[in-house]
Amino acid sequence: MIQLFNVSKIYHGDVPALEGITMRITKGEFVFITGKSGAGKTTLLRLIFRAELPTKGSVLVNNFNIARLQRHSIPFLRRNIGVVFQDFKLLPQKTVFENVAFALEVLGTPKREMNQRIMHVLQYLGLKNKRDMFPLRLSGGEQQRVAIARAIINNPPILLADEPTGNLDPEISLEIMHVFEDLHRQGSTVVVATHDVDLIKKIRKKVFCLDKGKLIDVIAEEEIAST
Numbered sequence: 001m002i003q004l005f006n007v008s009k010i011y012h013g014d015v016p017a018l019e020g021i022t023m024r025i026t027k028g029e030f031v032f033i034t035g036k037s038g039a040g041k042t043t044l045l046r047l048i049f050r051a052e053l054p055t056k057g058s059v060l061v062n063n064f065n066i067a068r069l070q071r072h073s074i075p076f077l078r079r080n081i082g083v084v085f086q087d088f089k090l091l092p093q094k095t096v097f098e099n100v101a102f103a104l105e106v107l108g109t110p111k112r113e114m115n116q117r118i119m120h121v122l123q124y125l126g127l128k129n130k131r132d133m134f135p136l137r138l139s140g141g142e143q144q145r146v147a148i149a150r151a152i153i154n155n156p157p158i159l160l161a162d163e164p165t166g167n168l169d170p171e172i173s174l175e176i177m178h179v180f181e182d183l184h185r186q187g188s189t190v191v192v193a194t195h196d197v198d199l200i201k202k203i204r205k206k207v208f209c210l211d212k213g214k215l216i217d218v219i220a221e222e223e224i225a226s227t
């Protein structure tokens with residue numbers, strides 16, 4: 001589903017943000033990308049949803065080389081990928097409902113269908129009674145759940161999360177991870193970048209470890225269980 005072959009990314013100068021990365025994430029997998037600040041986690045995710053192009057190597061999503069996608073095909077790639085960020089990136093002047101609706105409006109979804117789908121996803125994430133609230137009146141965990149609602153409203157097969165619990169306390173972080181686990185159980189491919197080792201130990205999924213742009217280790221789920 002997601003494959004990287006010998007991928008390097010240099011923003012400028014000669015220090016690569018990523019160097020010689022080869023990895024494969026299969027359909028329906030839940031994986032973590034970890035590493036210290038600056039290791040290249042965000043860059044790796046940005047390459048997958050084509051916010052960046054690799055300097056070298058190739059990135060394949062659903063067997064399509066994302067660098068070769070024609071401009072008009074990019075929205076089709078993005079429709080397959082939901083993205084969640086550390087800072088939620090919600091629109092502060094729109095309500096919870098409107099924030100989620102926005103992701104459907106851009107696709108021209110009919111209004112009645114839109115209402116049904118949004119209420120369903122808000123219910124799933126325990127946000128039904130927050131539908132008319134503005135994001136800044138919500139707790140961090142609730143804001144992140146709104147961001148997840150927005151990311152999954154189009155049922156994308158792939159969910160990317162960049163340090164999704166970076167602004168949340170440990171208990172709420174675990175709750176958010178359980179939402180990702182549930183989505184994974186329902187069939188989504190989930191990729192979570194985090195430097196939170198405690199969280200990784202609790203969730204126990206395959207881990208790709210980056211250090212200074214290089215993939216230095218891949219830890220299988222079973223190995224984590226024993227640490």
Ligand SMILES: Nc1ncnc2c1ncn2[C@@H]1O[C@H](COP(=O)(O)OP(=O)(O)OP(=O)(O)O)[C@@H](O)[C@H]1O
Nearest residue numbers: 011012016017035036037038039040041042043044
């Ligand atoms: N847009 C950019 N322009 C120039 N350099 C960048 C850009 N984005 C990232 N970098 C550099 O690439 C390297 C990897 O950064 P990246 O953000 O991918 O790492 P990270 O592991 O996600 O770090 P953090 O946990 O701090 O977010 C860093 O040295 C960073 O300074």
